[in-house]
Amino acid sequence: MTTNGRCWAAAFGLTLMTAACGASDTDAGRESTPIQRAPVPQSEFTPVEIEATIDRLVAEINKTSIQPTQLTVLLKELDGFFAPIATGANRAMGELGAAERVTGNVLGTNRASTEAMAHQTRQIEQAATEGTEGIAITPFGEANMDAIDDAVAKGIPVVTLETDLASSTRSIYVGIDNTSAGNTAGETLLPMLPRPPGTVIVHGTEEATWVDGVKRTQAAQAVLANAGYNVLVQQLNYLHEAEDVEALKAAIDAADPPVVGLIGVFSVSYRCAMAADAAGLPDLPIVAFDFEPQTVAYMRQGRIKATHVQRQYYTGYLGPYIVYGIKTIGLGATQQMLAPQLVDGTRFDLGVDVVPAEKVDGFNDFLDEIGAEQ
Structure with missing residues (x-):
C-alpha cells in the first residue's frame, strides 16, 4: 500500500x-x-x-x-x-x-x-x-x-x-448494467481482430437462470456478430478450471473458420489465455473481465490485451x-x-x-x- x-x-x-x-x-x-x-x-x-x-x-x-x-x-x-x-x-x-x-x-x-x-x-x-x-x-x-x-x-x-x-x-x-458492460467489452476487442471471416469465442454463459450473466454474454456476442464474425459462446465452468480450459481448447481446435480472438466476460476469463496457449495459439488477441491476479499476470506478459473492471x-x-x-x-x-x-x-x-x-x-x-x- x-x-x-x-x-x-x-x-x-x-x-x-x-x-x-x-x-x-x-x-x-x-x-x-x-x-x-x-x-x-x-x-x-x-x-x-x-x-x-x-x-x-x-x-x-x-x-x-x-x-x-x-x-x-x-x-x-x-x-x-x-x-x-x-x-x-x-x-x-x-x-x-x-x-x-x-x-x-x-x-x-x-x-x-x-x-x-x-x-x-x-x-x-x-x-x-x-x-x-x-x-x-x-x-x-x-x-x-x-x-x-x-x-x-x-x-x-x-x-x-x-x-x-x-x-x-x-x-x-x-x-x-450488464448489457452495457458486454457491449463495451465487445467494442474493446473489435479493433484487435483481423477483418472477417473468423470465429470469436465468448467465454460466458447461456444458463437462463443467471439473467445478468446471460445479458453480459449476449451483448458481447451481438457486437461481434454484427461486425461479421462467427461467434461461439463457450459455457464457463467456474468450479473446475482444468475442465473449463480443456473445453475452451477443444472449441478453439474445432472452430471453422479458425478462431481469431477470444473474450472472457467473467472473473475467470484469464482461462482464455490458458486455452489459447494449450492450443498452440499464443498470439490470439484476448480481452478479459475483472482484475483477478491471474488476469493481471497475463496482462503483464502481453497475453491479455485489456480487461474490464467493475x-x-x-x-x-x-x-x-x-x-x-x-x-x-x-x-x-x-x-x-x-x-x-x-x-x-x-x-x-x-x-x-x-x-x-x-x-x-x-x-x-x-x-x-x-x-x-x-
Missing part, C-alpha cells in the same frame, strides 16, 4: 471507531455535524461523474437535521472479489457514523456456498427483527426475494448491490449513502440526486473501467490508493 493509501486507511479507521459509538435517540431532529467524505486520490481512473453524483447526494443529506439510523450491509463474502465492496461500505458507514447519523455493521455470510443463500435469508430476517432501518445487500438470488419483500413491507428500504433482484420490491440497484469499491460505498438518503430525503429525492447514472429510475449504472495492458500498473496503484485492491 502506498503512503497516501496508508494515511487514508488510518483516517478511515478513526472514522469507523467513531461510527461504532453511535448516536442516541435524543439526537434525533437536531443539527448534525456535516458529513465529511474522505478525499479521493486523483487519477485517470477516478470516476469523476460518479464522484460528482455522490457529492450532490451528500450535500442534499447535509441539509437535513440528524436522524440516527441503524443500517445493515449484507455481503456474499468479505474477501476476494467482495473485499473492495466491503471496504467501500465500511468507509461510507464510517463517514455517516462520524456525522452521528448511522450505526450498524457490514456482514458477510462466511458459509459454504451450499449454505450461504439460506444463511443470508436468515440474516435479512434477523436484521429486520432487531430493528434495522435500512439494508444494502449483495443477494445470492431469488431465494432471498421473499425475505427482502418482507423487510420492505415493514418499511425497511432495501438496496441491492452487484447482483440485482429487479422482480423484488427493492428500491434501487447499484452495480453495472467498480466494486463504489458499489459498496454507495450502498449506505443511498439507503440513508431514502430514509432522510425520500426515495424520489434520492433518485433525483442519482439521475445522471440512474437507468429506468431504479438501476444505478456504475459502468466499467477499461484497462489496457500497458496501464495495468497505474490502475493497480489507483486501487491501492483507495484501499480497494483484491
Whole structure:
C-alpha cells in the first residue's frame, strides 16, 4: 500500500471507531455535524461523474437535521472479489457514523456456498427483527426475494448491490448494467481482430437462470456478430478450471473458420489465455473481465490485451449513502440526486473501467490508493 493509501486507511479507521459509538435517540431532529467524505486520490481512473453524483447526494443529506439510523450491509463474502465492496461500505458507514447519523455493521455470510443463500435469508430476517432501518445487500438470488419483500413491507428500504433482484420490491440497484458492460467489452476487442471471416469465442454463459450473466454474454456476442464474425459462446465452468480450459481448447481446435480472438466476460476469463496457449495459439488477441491476479499476470506478459473492471469499491460505498438518503430525503429525492447514472429510475449504472495492458500498473496503484485492491 502506498503512503497516501496508508494515511487514508488510518483516517478511515478513526472514522469507523467513531461510527461504532453511535448516536442516541435524543439526537434525533437536531443539527448534525456535516458529513465529511474522505478525499479521493486523483487519477485517470477516478470516476469523476460518479464522484460528482455522490457529492450532490451528500450535500442534499447535509441539509437535513440528524436522524440516527441503524443500517445493515449484507455481503456474499468479505474477501476476494467482495473485499473492495466491503471496504467501500465500511468507509461510507464510517463517514455517516462520524456525522452521528448511522450505526450498524457490514456482514458477510462466511458459509459454504451450499449454505450461504439460506444463511443470508436468515440474516435479512434477523436484521429486520432487531430493528434495522435500512439494508444494502449483495443477494445470492431469488431465494432471498421473499425475505427482502418482507423487510420492505415493514418499511425497511432495501438496496441491492452487484447482483440485482429487479422482480423484488427493492428500491434501487447499484452495480453495472450488464448489457452495457458486454457491449463495451465487445467494442474493446473489435479493433484487435483481423477483418472477417473468423470465429470469436465468448467465454460466458447461456444458463437462463443467471439473467445478468446471460445479458453480459449476449451483448458481447451481438457486437461481434454484427461486425461479421462467427461467434461461439463457450459455457464457463467456474468450479473446475482444468475442465473449463480443456473445453475452451477443444472449441478453439474445432472452430471453422479458425478462431481469431477470444473474450472472457467473467472473473475467470484469464482461462482464455490458458486455452489459447494449450492450443498452440499464443498470439490470439484476448480481452478479459475483472482484475483477478491471474488476469493481471497475463496482462503483464502481453497475453491479455485489456480487461474490464467493475467498480466494486463504489458499489459498496454507495450502498449506505443511498439507503440513508431514502430514509432522510425520500426515495424520489434520492433518485433525483442519482439521475445522471440512474437507468429506468431504479438501476444505478456504475459502468466499467477499461484497462489496457500497458496501464495495468497505474490502475493497480489507483486501487491501492483507495484501499480497494483484491
